[in-house]
Amino acid sequence: MPSGDVTAFYLFDIGDAIDLKRVSEQIEASTTRLATKPPSPIYLQYQQPPVVIEASAIGAGEIEGFRARLKVFDYGVVSVALTRLLRADWDALLDAGLQWHDNPVLASAAERLCRDLLRRIEHAVSRPRSSLLSEDYLVFTLLTDPDAEPVETLLASHGTVIAQLLRGERAPLSAQEREEVLRHRISYYTTDVVIATWSSALVCDTPLGAPGVLEILEFANSQLLEFRYYDQLLDSELARIYARLQSDNWRRTLIPRRYARAARHVHALFIDVNELTDKTENALKIAGDVYAARVFGLTAARLGLDQWKASVREKLETVDDISRFAIERTSMARGEFLELVVVLLILFEIVLLMH
Numbered sequence: 001m002p003s004g005d006v007t008a009f010y011l012f013d014i015g016d017a018i019d020l021k022r023v024s025e026q027i028e029a030s031t032t033r034l035a036t037k038p039p040s041p042i043y044l045q046y047q048q049p050p051v052v053i054e055a056s057a058i059g060a061g062e063i064e065g066f067r068a069r070l071k072v073f074d075y076g077v078v079s080v081a082l083t084r085l086l087r088a089d090w091d092a093l094l095d096a097g098l099q100w101h102d103n104p105v106l107a108s109a110a111e112r113l114c115r116d117l118l119r120r121i122e123h124a125v126s127r128p129r130s131s132l133l134s135e136d137y138l139v140f141t142l143l144t145d146p147d148a149e150p151v152e153t154l155l156a157s158h159g160t161v162i163a164q165l166l167r168g169e170r171a172p173l174s175a176q177e178r179e180e181v182l183r184h185r186i187s188y189y190t191t192d193v194v195i196a197t198w199s200s201a202l203v204c205d206t207p208l209g210a211p212g213v214l215e216i217l218e219f220a221n222s223q224l225l226e227f228r229y230y231d232q233l234l235d236s237e238l239a240r241i242y243a244r245l246q247s248d249n250w251r252r253t254l255i256p257r258r259y260a261r262a263a264r265h266v267h268a269l270f271i272d273v274n275e276l277t278d279k280t281e282n283a284l285k286i287a288g289d290v291y292a293a294r295v296f297g298l299t300a301a302r303l304g305l306d307q308w309k310a311s312v313r314e315k316l317e318t319v320d321d322i323s324r325f326a327i328e329r330t331s332m333a334r335g336e337f338l339e340l341v342v343v344l345l346i347l348f349e350i351v352l353l354m355h
Helices: 020-030 090-100 104-124 151-167 175-183 210-246 256-281 290-303 305-354
Strands: 004-013 044-046 051-054 067-072 077-085 133-143 193-196 200-205 284-286
Touching: 004 090, 004 104, 004 210, 020 051, 020 104, 044 210, 067 104, 077 104, 077 210, 090 133, 090 151, 104 133, 133 210, 151 175, 151 193, 151 200, 193 290, 200 210, 210 256, 210 290, 210 305, 256 305, 284 290, 290 305
Parallel strands: 133 200
Antiparallel strands: 004 077, 004 133, 044 284, 051 067, 067 077, 193 200
């Protein structure tokens, strides 16, 4: 079995935005050094390169045998990556891998580490969350070289175990399910492969190529987390808006101020969410590497990222429709109010003339 490691990503939505410059300044001010990893591959071009911090820089040690590092994205996400070496044989790897899927100890430790960082950088976070929405993803990385056996040989001999590992199942899977897991894969050379599922992935690549693939997987999950958050936010806001618009009696319908407030609130919500989702979606560009773009496309498809994006867009369209409705009702209510004032003035003049 090739050497390699396992990385458990735990991502947390902590706010609308994070000032990365202030993060670097605050971490450097509170520690003797800011430990980072080498820069991203040249084909991964961030608008705002995330700040990467080794856990040792903020006084954290290993977690259950995993070394930890944190990555801070400017669109409000902190990713905690826990990494350790893989077991030496497939049976041992399967036993250990089953324990790492949905591991509450690792998840709890990762959240504590995120909250510890949040306390240090709280002044750099815009609109911090009262509760942290999270996403997790498990990646098994096997390091290969150009002389390694072809991936197809690996899958033929160990495909059953790999499918169990990625599904988190101890019992052997059916042939149909095994093929379902393994068919969602992509390769460039005969010796590399990425197999992605909705909760985990297997990466076989060289020591030079593997880090870029892991960065793509991490970024895709950060996008999923953000669109999940904005989907929930729009659900709760739409429910609140519907309740407000339906709860008013006839006296309030004659007062335009209510609709003006609703229009302003809904329009502000539309602008804020639209701006933040655009920022999230455009945070990373994959330039000049078709394979990397295909890896991202495969991962996004397995995560259901396009469905979450579509859901957010549909709800934004609904918010925009409500904004237009509220503006129209504001104009109508103002017209009705003015008509009522005119009628009252006429009645008042008639009463004066009669006296």
